[in-house]
Amino acid sequence: MERFVFLTFDGLSRGAVYAAFALALVLIWRAARVVNFAQGAMAVVTAYAAYMVSDAVGSYLVGFVVALVGGLLLGALVERGLMRFVGHANPLNDVIVALGLVLLLTAVVGIIFGGEFRAANQPFDTRAIEVGGVPLMSRYDLFIWGTVATIVVLLALLFTRTAVGLRMRAAAFAPEVSRLLGVNVGRMLTLGWALAAVVGAVAGVLILPTELGLHPHAMDIVFASSFAAAIVGGLDSPVGAVVGGIIVGLILSYVSGYLGAALTPVAVLAVLLAVLLLRPGGIFSGVRARTV
């Protein structure tokens, strides 16, 4: 039972990061109908930037802020400098360009920083706090939960309470009508990519200390798990991304804990396959809106 409780809390913590990462995927999907397969590689770039800065100035917080700003700039740059020029008529074009970006970013990071693992900085103790003799969450897990919860609340407020959020939603759902109503759709798209990259950057910075460390391919498995989370919840649903992230986090934690870590990639694929077969739109896919 103790092991089950421990694995559950571990899964919740990982799930929170997967949720944030899945949220980044959902943000771009909703804004541009593109699955950003480069999200993981982009998060690695910002994580390296955060690592370099925090190492130089000796402050985790400064590195964290660098990751946020770096994500914002990188997301905007990728949209304005690359994705905007991709012909979106065939969805495969976006996928191929995004995969090309993965190769490019991974190669550049590898050339600059080398391929060895680097220990990522941690702001808090990662040893689990014991309650009644049962190890539950570490201070770092609490930090992860707090950060992800803050992101979710801020995004929810942005999209439901602000004019920019309303413009972004309208531009995503009905770009032509939005233009007729004075919305600069291109700008909203850039903002969507930038925001998603920020969320992805935060997720990257959060999960790296719990993995092997920083490496050009450090986010590959995380991306696969988060992609599964987004599919489980439904690519169109921010709530689904959060729930999907937690579900995938728990499943992977149980599989890793009871069956062995080597089986987690298989578990990710199994989850993905099961959802695609049983509910292709994801758990939170609603009834499709009528075209009006």
Next chain:
Amino acid sequence: MTDVLVVDKLNAGYGAVPVLRDVDLTVPAGTITAVLGANGAGKTTLLRTITGLVRPTGGRILFSGADLRAVKVEQLVRRGIAHVPEGRGVVAELTVDENLRLGGLWRKDKADAKKATAEVYELFEPLARRRAHLGHQLSGGERQMLALGRALVARPTLLLLDEPSLGLAPKVTAQIMALLKQLRDTTGLTVLLVEQNVRGALSIADRGVVMSLGRIVMSADADQLLADDGLRHAYLGF
């Protein structure tokens, strides 16, 4: 009477396929001009070209004397042009309230945008009862009211309306037409109305313009078009 909109020798199309051919049109301020014609005549393309959704290949579009060809689509509403596209253009995933807010988001005078929204709710009572409903949960008539109301929140000078009666019950169509007439009479709104419902459109219009195969083949007072059997038979099919 000043012409709010002047379309001069306008040509446009989709790729290599020309749709509009040397279209000339003037729309005087405070009037309703009905653009009539069969499917494929180029009526919708005319509206889409005026608002820049289709790029013209030749000719000029003047709005209050200013050439619109270099103006970005998203800037048009700021200049006083509201376009309700075919199919109504309600954002199905947003609520009624959000759709209406969207109509006035660009406005600097937030107080007046709020006032305009309140006026829309007074004008269209069914919308007031369904503020929190999503666009796709509304009936066809309610969606048309919402699209029209959202355009009015911008307090436009010129309203471009594409097939507002499409798929609506005759009673609802009559209400929409009566409302357009009322808006013209009370606010001086200028309307360029694309319609296949010829009788309904001409019943409120000041002028009628008939399009065929991308050209304007007939332009006359609405009363004249309705009264002249020969014209109606030749161009409007009834």
